[in-house]
Amino acid sequence: MKTLWTPWRMEHVLGTAARSRGCLFEPPGDKPFAGEQLLLYRDRLTVVLLNRFPYANGHLLVAPRRHLADITELADRENSALMAMLQHCCAILRRRLRPDGINIGLNLGETAGAGTPDHLHFHVVPRWEGDHNFMTVVADIRTIPQHIRHTFELLLPDFQELLKAENDHE
Ligand SMILES: [Zn+2]
Numbered sequence: 001m002k003t004l005w006t007p008w009r010m011e012h013v014l015g016t017a018a019r020s021r022g023c024l025f026e027p028p029g030d031k032p033f034a035g036e037q038l039l040l041y042r043d044r045l046t047v048v049l050l051n052r053f054p055y056a057n058g059h060l061l062v063a064p065r066r067h068l069a070d071i072t073e074l075a076d077r078e079n080s081a082l083m084a085m086l087q088h089c090c091a092i093l094r095r096r097l098r099p100d101g102i103n104i105g106l107n108l109g110e111t112a113g114a115g116t117p118d119h120l121h122f123h124v125v126p127r128w129e130g131d132h133n134f135m136t137v138v139a140d141i142r143t144i145p146q147h148i149r150h151t152f153e154l155l156l157p158d159f160q161e162l163l164k165a166e167n168d169h170e
Contacts, residue, residue, distance in 0.1 A: 025049065025063040025119045032163050038152055041159040043166055045081035048089065048159065050152050053115075056125050058097045058151055060089050063121040070108060071120060082122070089124045092158040097151075099126030 022028070025047050027037040041048040044065060051059040062085050064078045074082070090102055103125040107114040114121075 023067055023119050024116050025061070025121060026065075026067060033156060033159065035149075035152060038148065040152065040155055041085075041163060043081075043163065045078055046085045048085065050148060050155070051123070052148065054148065055123075056127065056131060057147065058093050058099070058126045058155070060093070060124040061121045062086060062089060062124060063119060067119050069118045069120060071106065074120075086122060086124065088162055092155060092162075093124065093126045096154050096158065097126050100129045101127040103127060 027034055027039050027042075030042075031039070032042050033039050038050040038052055039047070040050055040060070042065070047063045047065055049061045049063075051061050062082060064074060064082060066078065068074070086104060090104075093099060093102060103123070105123045105125070106120070107123070108117075108120070110117045
């Protein structure tokens, strides 16, 4: 079975039409979560969004709060926070969506497939046995928004728990 991990394909296939003004990873305001922007989590250092153009159900985007393009620009505390957030994302996805595996990837630069090359972001993509047919399964693009909304509601409580733990810690 050939398994090809190409989350960037969806960014090309669907384009960026729905992208709002400003940076995707900096939703306006200060709220720690926001349904309209599919913002699941935001604290001082990290941001987690549900990808509006998912390669698989539960496709998360994990970014530093700071607008920076390259991995070499990350400060130590951002490195730690991002790695910890990737761990949390894996735990939450496993708990709620029961994937068989998870891909974590970083596309640096447009040539490498980054749809938003000027703000570094990790892709966290849950995988299921046989999911290489995902594109066929969701060929009816109109069904996706509802699907995404449902997944957002499913995952949000876990991220709110995380935020509470983070706030208690401070
Ligand atoms: Zn940004």
